[in-house]
Amino acid sequence: MIDFEKIKAFYRIGKSLSFGDVQVLLQKAQRKTLEQGECLIEEGGTKKEIYFIAKGLVRAFKLNSSGEEVTTSLWWENQVIGNYDIIFFSQSSQFYFEALEKTEILFIDYEVLQHIISRNPKLETHRKFVLHEILRQSIKRIESFVLLSPEERYIEFMKANPKLIHRVPDKHIANILGITPVSLSRIRKRISMKKK
Amino acid sequence: MIDFEKIKAFYRIGKSLSFGDVQVLLQKAQRKTLEQGECLIEEGGTKKEIYFIAKGLVRAFKLNSSGEEVTTSLWWENQVIGNYDIIFFSQSSQFYFEALEKTEILFIDYEVLQHIISRNPKLETHRKFVLHEILRQSIKRIESFVLLSPEERYIEFMKANPKLIHRVPDKHIANILGITPVSLSRIRKRISMKKK
DNA sequence: TATGCTAATTATCCATTGTTAATTTTTTTT
DNA sequence: AAAAAAAATTAACAATGGATAATTAGCATA
Numbered sequence: 001m002i003d004f005e006k007i008k009a010f011y012r013i014g015k016s017l018s019f020g021d022v023q024v025l026l027q028k029a030q031r032k033t034l035e036q037g038e039c040l041i042e043e044g045g046t047k048k049e050i051y052f053i054a055k056g057l058v059r060a061f062k063l064n065s066s067g068e069e070v071t072t073s074l075w076w077e078n079q080v081i082g083n084y085d086i087i088f089f090s091q092s093s094q095f096y097f098e099a100l101e102k103t104e105i106l107f108i109d110y111e112v113l114q115h116i117i118s119r120n121p122k123l124e125t126h127r128k129f130v131l132h133e134i135l136r137q138s139i140k141r142i143e144s145f146v147l148l149s150p151e152e153r154y155i156e157f158m159k160a161n162p163k164l165i166h167r168v169p170d171k172h173i174a175n176i177l178g179i180t181p182v183s184l185s186r187i188r189k190r191i192s193m194k195k196k
Numbered sequence: 197m198i199d200f201e202k203i204k205a206f207y208r209i210g211k212s213l214s215f216g217d218v219q220v221l222l223q224k225a226q227r228k229t230l231e232q233g234e235c236l237i238e239e240g241g242t243k244k245e246i247y248f249i250a251k252g253l254v255r256a257f258k259l260n261s262s263g264e265e266v267t268t269s270l271w272w273e274n275q276v277i278g279n280y281d282i283i284f285f286s287q288s289s290q291f292y293f294e295a296l297e298k299t300e301i302l303f304i305d306y307e308v309l310q311h312i313i314s315r316n317p318k319l320e321t322h323r324k325f326v327l328h329e330i331l332r333q334s335i336k337r338i339e340s341f342v343l344l345s346p347e348e349r350y351i352e353f354m355k356a357n358p359k360l361i362h363r364v365p366d367k368h369i370a371n372i373l374g375i376t377p378v379s380l381s382r383i384r385k386r387i388s389m390k391k392k
Numbered sequence: 393t394a395t396g397c398t399a400a401t402t403a404t405c406c407a408t409t410g411t412t413a414a415t416t417t418t419t420t421t422t
Numbered sequence: 423a424a425a426a427a428a429a430a431t432t433a434a435c436a437a438t439g440g441a442t443a444a445t446t447a448g449c450a451t452a
Contacts, residue, residue: 088332135330147266176342178341182442183440185400189401376409377430
């Protein structure tokens with residue numbers, strides 16, 4: 001049976017990919033739907049898989065030394081997720097990956113993906129592109145910590161992700177910015193005061 | 197004439213590379229020596245090149261809105277440097293890359309390197325390894341901003357780079373940690389008080 | 393609508409950081 | 423060795439952030 005949702009999702013992965021390129025992936029990829037609050041990966045997980053968010057929102061969080069959840073990353077539609085611990089660091093996941101909304105995922109075993117990509121130059125090119133994008137975003141984020149104050153960081157985050165603000169609880173955004181939810185609340189107030 | 201220094205340096209790039217693999221690179225790579233304070237790349241630079249530090253120490257810095265230098269990265273022996281603005285973001289460099297010590301560099305044009313790598317699977321594997329390493333370090337650094345206080349960040353930095361502390365002025369390390377030199381000085385004092 | 397749960401805000405207090413400037417220490421240059 | 427320059431420390435003060443607790447707002451559900 002033809003899975004049109006899958007096809008549409010893969011098409012969004014990269015317009016440079018032909019239908020033929022995508023077909024190879026289609027055969028091996030699986031779909032999964034997560035309800036809000038459900039976990040894609042738990043701490044200690046070892047499933048070496050690559051995920052693509054067709055629809056929805058996922059956060060990564062870990063428990064700090066006090067046992068509190070700290071959100072480190074957010075991903076949404078059309079983004080590729082790999083668990084770095086498992087894929088790159090060869091260790092079990094230190095993070096939980098949790099759906100913040102009902103989320104549609106396409107996923108594929110990493111080794112299988114490796115194998116497919118190694119036989120398809122266009123996919124290889126595309127993988128490189130995705131990796132570069134992830135690196136680009138990581139570097140930008142580091143720069144935001146080095147060069148900006150928490151307030152400036154929040155303003156930049158809002159500019160870059162105006163729609164996200166309304167989908168993600170502030171406390172998670174505070175974590176992402178490296179501050180406490182209480183402090184974020186004060187920053188928001190400070191900004192609204194300045195506007196007047 | 198045989199350039200033994202070059203050969204030795206390339207050998208250090210990756211033990212998985214055979215002499216044959218390295219020879220291909222050797223033909224196209226050039227050497228360069230930077231005196232302390234000399235710049236490898238200036239702001240606005242566009243030379244698409246990949247650098248390998250055979251010996252020495254390099255910092256990346258940019259000028260903030262007040263015109264002050266802010267150091268964002270450090271690289272030392274056996275590390276690969278790419279200017280992200282030029283290589284990944286297709287824009288002229290926003291950073292200066294400056295040698296903090298007398299530094300020996302091997303460098304190669306990025307497009308030439310691409311071409312060589314595309315014909316040599318082992319080099320391709322190795323490039324992937326280098327890229328993953330850079331990503332791994334970037335992610336660790338982001339986590340340090342999200343999960344740790346400045347004091348904890350400094351302690352972790354010292355643990356991870358015990359020798360660097362003596363080679364790099366504190367003010368650059370402060371920038372890297374996202375704090376001011378004055379604050380770093382106070383943190384150092386606090387730590388030394390606690391030890392007693 | 394009332395109830396309960398969670399998130400966000402506010403208040404209080406204390407710790408840390410940023411800013412600026414003066415002082416001391418270290419390094420480099422003459 | 424002396425002088426000059428740069429880096430690090432210290433001090434003083436203001437601004438901001440963290441921790442905790444109380445309050446308010448928003449939302450879901452009985």
